[in-house]
Amino acid sequence: MTRTHQEIYERYVYAGALTRNPDAVAGMFTEDGLFEAPLVPDGHRLPNRLAGREAIRIGIVAYHREPRYQGTVNIECSRYVLHDTPDPDVFIAETDTAFDEPDGRRSYVSLVQIFRLRDGLIASLRDYFTPPA
Template identity: 55%
Template sequence: MSRTPQEIFENYVYSGSLTRNADALAETFTPDGVLEAPLLPAGGAFPRRLVGREEIRRAMAVYYEQLAKDGRAPNLEKTGYVLHTTTDPDVFIAEIDTVFDGDEEDVTISLVQIFRIRDGKIALLRDYFAPELVS
């Protein structure tokens, strides 16, 4: 039984953004999977391009360790997303508005992610968001 885009997306978000578990996140990808953030400059806090489960695991563990010092977590009651399927059954798009509680007002981070799936795992994820959000 193949997994739905909803299941794949929710597993990815839970493993990454919610629990910051680099091992679990890496397992959402195919062994040769690619995680890209094309709008980011190379050498930033968030990796621009990671190839393969092991590179994803290592780099995201370092990134999550840096995030732990920040202490910010998304407000799940205010955060929302919409998934869009495409004519290609192996591609779907997520539109996400992640909301963080702010001191004076909430901070909303809007992003788009394009997923290419193979055998129920992420073969390619392109994550489009503003570079200043991870500096």
């Protein structure tokens, strides 16, 4: 069964930002999948390049342990737009994610992600976001 770009994107968000399930995130990638976050600074808990499903899982585990990321995604205040490309295996997601923080504040993270698929799995994901300071 072929999933649509929207289904893949929503599954990725559910596995990552909503349920923080590194096994589910990694399972969405090909065995040789590549995750890149070019704007993440050197020395951050999340390396800006993870190659292979197991490296992606380990990197996501470390990222979800980051105390600054303990806010809860507010679905009603978050927005995204998906853009198809001429290549049916490539799509782009523009996302504005709202987080409800434990202290009652709301914070926002805006990002762009470029997904490249192979056989219904993510072969590479380039995630352009800057972690909160």
